[in-house]
Amino acid sequence: MTTRDTVTIGAFQFLSGESVPSLEIAYESYGEFDGTNAVLICHALTGSSHVARRPDAGDDTAGQARAWWGDVVGPGKAIDTTEYFVVCANVPGSCYGSTGPASTNPETGDPYGTDFPPVTVGDWTRAQRALLDEIGVGRLHAVVGGSVGGMNVLDWLRRYPDDVEYAASIAAAARLDPQCLALDTVARRAITTDPDWNGGHYYGGPEPVDGLARARQIGHIMYLSKASMARKFGRRSAGRETVREKPPDPAAAFFPYREVESYLDYQAEKFTDRFDANSYLYMTRAMDDFDLAAGYESDADAIAAFEGELLVLSFTGDWHFTVEQSEALADACRETDVSVAHHIVESDHGHDAFLVEPEKVGPPLSDLLAVGLEGRSITDTEDEEIDEPEAFAPVHTSLFSE
Known part of the structure; x- marks a missing residue:
């Protein structure tokens, strides 16, 4: 089963203090919900809710040429939609169906433009929680995301720690570096x-x-x-x-x-x-504003209440979100006894790797959803030296272009 829909969650106050009279969230869902099998996928910077291929989609692909993670999410894929009920929501501020600057302000009849309130990753998380409440999903089996979507995942763990069993933050970090x-x-x-x-x-x-x-x-x-x-x-x-x-x-x-x-x-x-x-x-x-430790004493303090399991994935060729940043996040988890594993993928694709190498990303995600951090494809770098790889994978076309 696949669904593409828009839910109106009513008046919404952003963390900036500003509000809109009505917030619409566009989302797609795949599979059937059994009460315990919901997986939320958080998209990256310019992604949409169209995370997996839909046989009925035709040209109706939420503005993107193809499913941005169609090799990872779907029937028989790592995040198997015959087993899990997968939801991906377009976040507020984007332009793929959810309310954002290009949307019509119902109070004026004109597009908001830059009169739209400032948006934070925390607002994305709160809007996703409201959407899940509207469609009848309570506690999540897992929340998974890459790039700024991985930051979105981390915000779930500090904002709604009791609502998530498993989490995967991929090619992300606790904050952006100055460069x-x-x-x-x-x-x-x-x-x-x-x-x-x-x-x-x-x-x-x-x-x-x-x-x-x-x-x-x-x-x-x-x-x-x-x-x-x-x-x-x-x-x-x-x-x-x-x-x-x-x-x-x-x-x-x-x-x-x-x-x-x-x-x-x-x-x-x-x-x-x-x-x-x-x-x-x-x-x-x-994305630039996100800081996991904001309002807390440290990154460890921010996620200390999370009692589930977190998988952190990083890629050796990624200088946007580095291996060292992911290891620092994993160390913060270990400091406060949050169950964590840091899985390093050897790749020269750069930040694109989480999109273009499904054969390397899929197995640890599949294992995480099935059995948690005990999965055979999941390794932890704790007490191991992080070395440069001896060989790299071949270059593929970037899916960021689609």
């Missing part, structure tokens, strides 16, 4: 300095396409590793047959148009067709 904060700042400046941004009130007129395109290109560079970029593009020219819409500067006709440039231009063009610039501002702000 990533800086890159996100530049990406947002690219949008807000676009002449068409108009203070965020561009709906019905020219949209800040160029600014959003530059922001997305910065994001793509963050998602890839040096090794994967070298292997995928090198310094190769894109070839004479590759035509770009317009040269970016007068000298461009003399110098080669490289494959890496062509890739970034192509991904930017596809992204601007499917995502809203204001939502990109709101979503990155929420």
Whole structure:
């Protein structure tokens, strides 16, 4: 069974103190609920509720070309929808069906734009809890997410520790480091300095396409590793047959148009067709703001009340959310006796790895959902030295582009 629907949870006050008169949450569900088998999937920055393939979807794919985790979630997959009732909700502030900046403000009849309240990861968690209450789901068998979705998972553990049995935070961290904060700042400046941004009130007129395109290109560079970029593009020219819409500067006709440039231009063009610039501002702000220890004495204190089991997955080539950051999170859990395992995946895909290597991500997730941290595919790095891998996996096409 699959469902795509929107639930109205009524007036909603955000953690900023501001509120909207009505908050709608778009979600998809897969499988049948038996009262104990619910698994919540938390999507990444520009993901949607369309996490798994739906035979009835056709072109109705929540704005994305294909299911963003269709090789991990589905019948017979690691998160098996014949066994588990899987729910994925589009978070507030996004543009894939849930209320966000592009939505109509019922009090004015116009799009909110930047009048929409500031959104935090905590607001995502609270909205997800409200959605689950509306559809009759109480305690979760598991909550799973990657990237900022992994931060969303951690917020569940500190905000609703009694509501989760198993959790998996994948390619995530307790907070962003200053380098990533800086890159996100530049990406947002690219949008807000676009002449068409108009203070965020561009709906019905020219949209800040160029600014959003530059922001997305910065994001793509963050998602890839040096090794994967070298292997995928090198310094190769894109070839004479590759035509770009317009040269970016007068000298461009003399110098080669490289494959890496062509890739970034192509991904930017596809992204601007499917995502809203204001939502990109709101979503990155929420990610940047997240700090697991906020309001607590430490990360350990923040999750001390969680009595379930947490699997932390990291990837050796990921410099966006590093192995060391995941190990620090695992150490915080051990400090307060939270059951945890840190599973390191050897990969040169960078941050993309949790999407493009289902054969490495799936087994530990499957074991976690079935038997917890005792699963044979789950290993813990405690008391082990973290070494660089001797060999890497081959490079695949990034699913962030879809």
